Amino acid sequence: MSTSTVPFPSESWLAAFHESLNASRAYALSAARWNHGPVAIVVTDDGRAPFAGLLDVAGGSCRGSFVVPLREARQAPTVLEAPRAVWLRLLSGEIGATYALFEGVITVSGRCRSLIRYMRAAQVMVSCAQEVATSLDRARSAA
Numbered sequence: 001m002s003t004s005t006v007p008f009p010s011e012s013w014l015a016a017f018h019e020s021l022n023a024s025r026a027y028a029l030s031a032a033r034w035n036h037g038p039v040a041i042v043v044t045d046d047g048r049a050p051f052a053g054l055l056d057v058a059g060g061s062c063r064g065s066f067v068v069p070l071r072e073a074r075q076a077p078t079v080l081e082a083p084r085a086v087w088l089r090l091l092s093g094e095i096g097a098t099y100a101l102f103e104g105v106i107t108v109s110g111r112c113r114s115l116i117r118y119m120r121a122a123q124v125m126v127s128c129a130q131e132v133a134t135s136l137d138r139a140r141s142a143a
Contacts, residue, residue, distance in 0.1 A: 008043075013134060017065065078114065
């Protein structure tokens with residue numbers, strides 16, 4: 001995993017998250033039986049175009065990560081969507097994965113039951129995302 005700081009959200013952040021997932025033994029174990037398709041991450045911003053990324057996760061590993069059009073992301077089997085400010089709170093550890101998902105702070109669409117069944121994997125995914133050296137400033141780089 002790279003030690004340089006990457007802006008969130010960005011293609012470089014998504015790639016670093018991908019690497020972090022694959023470096024995590026905890027993720028490999030907790031998501032070993034995940035076969036419910038890719039997970040989309042959608043970041044909305046006031047007055048800015050949304051960022052949409054797709055993590056091709058299966059069997060405890062991330063096989064790929066891609067920036068995709070919003071329409072494509074929203075068609076993924078599992079979609080996690082929230083304003084950028086919420087994602088920043090999650091990445092900084094201010095709020096936890098369980099709280100964010102069950103309190104509706106992050107909108108989940110698609111395979112909600114599967115996500116609940118794999119809550120430990122979701123929590124580890126957040127931990128992996130938090131390990132990425134992220135630029136948490138409020139300015140988003142042009143992508």
